[in-house]
Amino acid sequence: MLEVRNVSKVFEKDGKDFVALQSVNLTIKDGEFMCLVGPSGCGKTTMLKLIDGLVPKTNGTIVLDGKEVNGIPSEMSFVFQDINLLPWRSVQRNVEIGLEVRGVPKAERERRARQALAMVGMEADYRSAPYQLSGGMQQRVGVARAIAVEPKVLLMDEPFGHLDAFTREILQIEILKLWMQLKTTVIFVTHDVDEAILLSQRIALFQAKPGRLVEVVDVDLPQPRWEYDVRAHPRAIELHNYIAARLNAKEAD
């Protein structure tokens, strides 16, 4: 279980304080798929980076399985929107990076990197250079790099934001299948309400100025979601309208 307790983040910029997040309390169950949704500037990406320790929090605590998290937790891994594969490394060596740090021996590293690549359908490209891959393929490698370390929690920051609609739909389904197979906790940031409804079990709605959590919505849609057209499902439409109204209403005041 991952608990975010009373976490705030204030950025100081040119002598002025900017409240990126104000007293967020949020509990994410083991194996849960949760989306953080909200307009830009609502602090959802900051939330994700605070959880991973990439951005230091101003106050509050983050607790994973009863233990307070400080610094960069090795039980979590991050999938970035800008994938930033290291261009001088092959695809496989990119996936190995987290395993290297954890001191995994070479042969084992190679085996696990190949296995992670196979899970995202990239096993044939392990020798390629990143610049030879399309955007969608690069993001698959980005996901492989994150799951290779077998994290308890997978943090994904708008991973499909730069991809075309067609590739995005394919990868959404694949990430769902991967999640069901690995049973990891996933926290997924997006500004796309439909994407959040398709993927998650619960959606945390964030608002801007100041950035804050306003509501957590249950997505009570049947699984597996790739077996039917989620967007056409009456309950999904209801949820979509509710969330859209909630976000817009708040934005108006």
Next chain:
Amino acid sequence: MSQAQMDIKSGLAAQRAKRKTQATRDNALRIGAIVAFLLVWYLIAIRTNPILLPTPLAVAESLWQMVVSGQIFGAFLTSFEDLFGGLILAGVLGIGIGILMGRYPTIEKILDPFVAFANATPMVAMVPIVIIWFGIGYPARVFFVLILAVWSILVNTLAGIKNVNRGMMEVGLSFGLSEAQIVRSISMPAAIPYILAGVRVGLGKAIVGMIIGEMDIALAGLGGLAATYGDAFRTNYLLAVVFSATVFGVIFVALLNLVQTKWYPWIAGVAGRQVSE
């Protein structure tokens, strides 16, 4: 073979033929320009005092004589030793100090004014002091090449280390790399394009340093030959030596390109210059 396949095949053939014609025309232009240049040079030279401007044929003949006598090879070897020694030292010091400055802000703050000062100083004016410090032998010439070449390598390395994409550093951080591991596994490889660019600029300056050192510190190598022939007004030999020095630069640039394409093919790939067919 289907009609569509045949269409593609003929289209592809036309595409290739067009590219080939274009390449042939480009080459013809280049060769034409060189021939025209030599011709104009020749026409002016035959109406001029050969001390002012010898004909291209006279220059070629002088070069051939220096090849036959072996004189040019001795000069080449000496110049190579000067350039190589100075450039290796400049590379080690420039890259090493550049990395240290990029990694430790304190070191950068301390050394920055000195680097800026040295970079703005016309090092050519240092010849007399170099002679006073090192005499007129090999160490003096190597040191002179070093102080000309080192600054561009240092400044570029520093810029490369400092300009590493923040996103890449964040990837390293999130996977738990330590500060030292980030420098080794991310900053340094990411700075390689900058470092190579610095070495390229440094090479040009090193060649200048080599020639001036050989002319002004003690007559040696290609610079020494050029000075000797110049003083004797043997312009045909002088120009032959100058063109030999050009060959030097060309060889070293080719070597650098080879290093880049062999060891760092990703630089071209990232820059989008990789043509895939």
